[in-house]
Amino acid sequence: MMGYLYTAVGDSLTTGFGTLPGSGFVPVYRRMAETRLRTSIRPVNLGVNGLTTDGLERRLKEDYNYRLAVRDADIITLSIGGNDLIRAAKAAGGRPGDLSPRLQKALRNCKQNFSDIMGTFMQLKAGMPKPYIIRIVGLYNPYPQIDEASDWVRQFNRYAAGYSSRICGFASVYNEFAGNERGLLFIDGIHPNGRGYRVIADKLDSLGYGGLR
Structure with a gap:
């Protein structure tokens, strides 16, 4: 066995923003x-700071190197x-009355894009002979003081966890x-x-390695 290829796809969490290189x-x-x-x-890190589900969906359809790495x-x-939520909350400008419709619309779009992203993964993997695993990093709530944001995150997580299978694992x-933000x-x-990043890595690791071992 010549080792494995690990492709990390996503936003600033994937780039490791907010901590030292290697952490x-x-x-x-x-x-x-x-x-x-x-x-x-061998890691290939395709993380992009500020990336939304929309942006990732486009990259997976249009960027040859992205598609190849997956x-x-x-x-x-x-x-x-996470950025889908952050953008919607910022657009509402902290006026709680504006929050719900904006957040609901963002959540609908986010779920639709997420489903397209997972569909593209499956498409790219179709017919590939070797076993592989997909691990989804669940969201925490960056706005614990906003109830609607907690609801948003929980609903998104429930939706993403629905993709769990023999191949796909959800790291909650x-x-x-929650309560340990500081x-x-x-x-x-x-x-x-x-x-915080170590907590995420531990959760991913605890899901095991499926058919790879």
Whole structure:
């Protein structure tokens, strides 16, 4: 076995924004996976700060290198959806009355895009002979003080967790972050810090490695 290819797809959580190089969940999870699978793992990090489900869906359809990196991957992680929420909340400008319709619309779009993203993964993987795993990083709530945001995140997580299968696993981190934001988030209050990223990596690792081992 010549080792595995790990393609990390997603937003600033995938890039590891808010912590030191090597401390984001991607490098930490990769090291855990190497230990568990007893082989070398080559990472391809396709994370883009600020990426929304919309932007990712477009990249997966149009960007050849993106498509190739997903098609050839043995391990895929996906972190997406947080920016959809953040944009909708910012657009509402903190006027709670405006929040619900905007957030509902954003959630509908987000789910639709997410379903397209997962569909594209499956399409790219169709007919590939070797086993692979997909791991979805669940959302925590970056706005714990806003009830509607908590609802939004919980609904998104329920939807994303619905994709769980023999191949696909959902890493739930909501409960770990809820009430522990000060310990697990970077000073911007939005992104995880090193400890927060480690929580995410631990959750991914605890889902096991499916047919890869």
